[in-house]
Amino acid sequence: MRNILLAILAGLAVILAALPASAVAPDEILDDPALEQRARELSANLRCMVCQNQSIDDSDAPLAKDLRVLVRERLVAGDTNAEVIDYLVARYGEFVLLKPRFSWNTFLLWAVAPLALLLGGAALLIAARRRTRTLATARTMALSDKEQADLDRILADESAR
Template sequence: MIRPLLTSLLLCLSLVVSPALAVTPDEILDDPVLEGRARALSAELRCMVCQNQSIDDSDAPLAKDLRILVRERLVAGDSDEQVVDYLVSRYGEFVLLKPRFAWHTLVLWAAGPVALLAGLIAIVAALRRRPIREGSAEAQAVSQLSEEEERRLKALLGNTD
């Protein structure tokens, strides 16, 4: 009973710890401030091989090369913006996990709110077009006739009381 529990606990622990193993000890800078900046930048840059992981989380050889390049640029004295600009100039804006807001990315940024607005309009339109169910308050309000309408209806039907 204890053995399967211990095995599953170790498996879960290994899954939680595994992304932290992407940066190898030979990549880590001696200066903790520069290393912190490098880790922050690496978390914002896309692995060109994995595409949905940052280079900080990826084990791909290209991601390792990019991590080393980021650290080299920081040691050379580049600011965070200069490092990002350098990588964007080499690999394009696709290297950024969060694209910059610019006129050519406007469609990307506007797509979410536009889709939400279109969905809300579609829901309102569908609710306005739905048929009235029998027995509902709306159906009863529609089915109630005024006294004048009832007299005209009885006259048309030939029911004169």
């Protein structure tokens, strides 16, 4: 029983260690809990321009810290979440968003994967139907008299051996 409990605790420790740690420093945290919660939600969806695969909330890079401070400054100034996002996109481009917005500029990005899946499925379906038709045609075709005679001769030679 004790070994099972130790194994469970060790598993939990591994899981907790694998979770990303927040890089927000205590001096960045806002006094207003509602504004801080909004800042955290925004920061979780903004890309660190240095790390590129982390949010600014998880990154220790100096630029990420600057962006976290900027987000909090904009919120304290009274900006809405959308205004903060628009400000950062205007300043850094759509790349600053971890999840790009759907727009005509990003239509290709959103459409390529489902389109490729549909085209691949259609190609597989067409190939399977062609193969089925070819096999069915080959089975139903009768041999000519000469072909049948040649086949009978070959089979007779084989059985004689």
